[in-house]
Amino acid sequence: MTKPKFFLTIPALLALNGRISRLQYFVYGLIIAAILLLGFGTVVAMAGNGLSANPAVQTMIYVVVMSAFLWALVCLYAKRLHDLGWSAIWCVVALFDLPVDIVLNLVSLVTPVYETAWNFSNGLSTIGNVTAMIMGLILTFRRGQRGPNRYGPDPLQPPQTDTSVF
Numbered sequence: 001m002t003k004p005k006f007f008l009t010i011p012a013l014l015a016l017n018g019r020i021s022r023l024q025y026f027v028y029g030l031i032i033a034a035i036l037l038l039g040f041g042t043v044v045a046m047a048g049n050g051l052s053a054n055p056a057v058q059t060m061i062y063v064v065v066m067s068a069f070l071w072a073l074v075c076l077y078a079k080r081l082h083d084l085g086w087s088a089i090w091c092v093v094a095l096f097d098l099p100v101d102i103v104l105n106l107v108s109l110v111t112p113v114y115e116t117a118w119n120f121s122n123g124l125s126t127i128g129n130v131t132a133m134i135m136g137l138i139l140t141f142r143r144g145q146r147g148p149n150r151y152g153p154d155p156l157q158p159p160q161t162d163t164s165v166f
Contacts, residue, residue, distance in 0.1 A: 014075050019083040021155040025076060025139060032072045039065040070099065077135075082151035083144035094135035096128040 006024060013028060020028070042061075073095055078088035147154050 014072065016075055016078045016088060017082075017152070018079050019144065019149075019152045019155050020076070020079040021083065021144065022080075022140060022142075024155065025080045028076055032069065032076065035072075036065065036069045039069070070095065077139065080139045080144075082149075083155060084139075084142060085145045085149050085151070090135070093131050094139070096131055 008020070008024070008028070012018065074088075074091050077091045077094050081088050081090050144155070147157070
């Protein structure tokens with residue numbers, strides 16, 4: 001009897017289709033977070049060494065790192081939501097805060113941020129953080145649907161092998 005496949009290839013991980021188990025969600029989430037920290041560590045090191053003192057370069061690096069992080073999280077959340085039998089549109093609830101933060105940080109770099117807009121953005125961030133926390137807990141601890149569903153086979157069951165000869 002074969003075991004279910006735990007490791008995913010990078011193209012399979014960065015695709016929106018398929019299902020992953022709770023353990024895969026947790027482990028790949030940690031890997032993505034570590035890569036994000038390395039990306040931001042690189043930006044901080046470059047700024048500390050004076051390699052990219054230009055704010056435009058720092059902004060572009062920030063946008064690239066955050067966009068890649070956001071896409072990886074959307075793919076990870078979509079696969080886990082599929083395991084629960086839910087549509088991937090629920091990613092909007094889970095990741096509401098990240099695009100808002102990216103846009104507000106970019107706007108604050110270009111124009112001065114007024115106090116009213118800043119307070120509004122803090123309110124949106126608080127709502128986004130609470131919804132992301134609740135959705136993260138659901139995705140981490142709720143058991144997925146047993147057996148295949150409309151999004152693919154159960155990630156906890158081994159793949160079925162075809163034993164027919166003819």
